[in-house]
Amino acid sequence: MAERPLSIAVVALHTSPFAAPGSGDVGGMNVLVRATAERMASEGHRVEVITRRFTPDLPAVSTRPSGVVLRLIDAGPAALRPKGEQEAFVAAFRAGLSDVGDVEIVHSHHWLAGMAGLPFARERCVPHVQSFHSIAAHPSTELAEGERPESAGRLAGEEHLAQESDAVVAVSHAEQRTIVRRLHADPAHVHVVLPGVDATLFHRGVRRVDPRPYVVTAARIEPLKGLDLAIRTIAALADARRPDLVIAGGPTDGYELHLDELRALAVELGVAERVRFVGPLAREDLAELFAHATAVLVPSHSETYGLVALEAQASGVPVLASASGGLVEAVNARAVLLSSRDPHEWAERLAALLDDEAPWDAQSAAGIRFAAERSWDRTAEETVRVYRELLAHNEHGSWQYCA
Incomplete structure (x- = not known):
């Protein structure tokens, strides 16, 4: 007998899951929330995504073509605001x-x-499920370069949510360990549901080699993403074998000056003509960019998961990534994971892909196989399974969800 559909409220206050990734504070979390919500709706669940009004032009409640209901709550100005300012909007959002x-x-x-x-x-x-997507580092800890210490409000808030929510869904085993160790969550309540990829959108194309091959980084422009290392890697290659570097993404709110710093670095290293900043891209345009690339670089200092790496693999593009956080779980065994941040080491590994078809083809095929096992349908199914387990506890009277 088919299980009955559920009525699900998906709350994403600080950024809309339907905004374009790569701009402001819009990133992998938005892609995951939207894709999972749409897959759940396609299975017959009633899914309402609730976010803060970020523009005055949209109706308060609308139904997307996917069947997902989008609700905008007035809390703070009807404009994009940096994430760090939005703690002040929580009370108004809660009232809405x-x-x-x-x-x-x-x-x-x-x-x-x-x-x-x-x-x-x-x-x-009703049960409350929490996903963090990133977890604050305490000011007293040794921070990775680019990772900001957070306000006491966030530190205390995350610990409260980890311990008081009925379940926590992590996007990687690395995040699961952080939630348990740093936030002291009950391990039995923390579930890992890996993100997926749309393999019909991200697929292999014909690699461009004429006039020049290109490699891609796709990320919000902020220090945590390590885009300076991508530029230094390109600069470390001899001019005759140097590909172009295409950087897709816009500055995170509050980091507008970092874009100027990266442009200045490219000039300083003599590669300004080989580094292209194309801004935030629609999903279709990003998929097209990946499809013809030689490699995708993910030089982040830290990633909870690293969705871009999975999308690159679905596109049949070899990945060179930092061996940090959830990135280790987002790539296949043939992908290049680097613990070093020495651009000469990155350049050496990239050159091997530029110079020899055999390892390129092997990594391309391995990435496609790996990504084929990670679908958004599977992500949605495993998420709903967490929901049903909580609801089953309630039906049997073994759980109490009221305040």
Whole structure:
């Protein structure tokens, strides 16, 4: 007998899952939330995605072509604002949740959403699921370059959500370990659901070699993403074998000056004509860019998962990535993982792909096979499984979800 559909509230306060990735604070979290919501809706679940109004031009409630209901709540200015400012909007956003209809489960993404979503779920006596996507580093810890210490509000808020939510969904085993160790969550309540990839959108094309091959980095422009290392890697190659570097993405809110710093670095290293900043791209345009690339570089100092690496592999493009965080889980065994941040080492590994078809073809094929096992349908199915387990506890009277 088919299981009945669920009524699901997906809360994403600080950035809309339907905004273009690579701009402002829009990144892999947005792709995951949107893709999972759409797959759940396609399976017949009623899915309402709730976010802060970021523009005055859209209706308060609308139904997307996928069947997902999008609700915009007025909290703070109707404009994009840096994530760090939005703690002040939580109370107003929480008040706006009172207009949401009946729901059976609330799933909050990022700590700001959770601080509104958890009390809302308790008021409605339904389970609350939390996903973090990134976890703050305490100011007293040794921070990776580019990782910002966070306010006390976030540190305390994340620990509260990890311990008080009925389940936590992590996007990698690396994040799961951080949630347990840093936030002291009950390990039994932390579930790993790996992100997926749309293999019909991201697929292999014909690699461009004339007039010059190119490699890609796709990320928000901020120090944490390590884009300076990508530029230094290109500069470390001899001019005759140097590919172009295409950087897809726009500055994270509050890091607009970092784009100027990267441009200046390219000039300083003499590769300004070989480094192209193309800004944030629509998903279709990013897939087209990947399809004809020689490699995708993911030089981030830290990643909770690294969705770009998975999308590159679905496109049949070899990946060179930092051996950090969830990136280790986002790539196949043949991908190049580098612990060093020495651009000469990165350049040496990239040159091997530029000079020899055999390792390129082997990595391309391995990436396609790896990505084929990671679908958004699977991500949605495993997420719904977490929901059903919580609801089953409630039906059997072994769980109490009211405040």
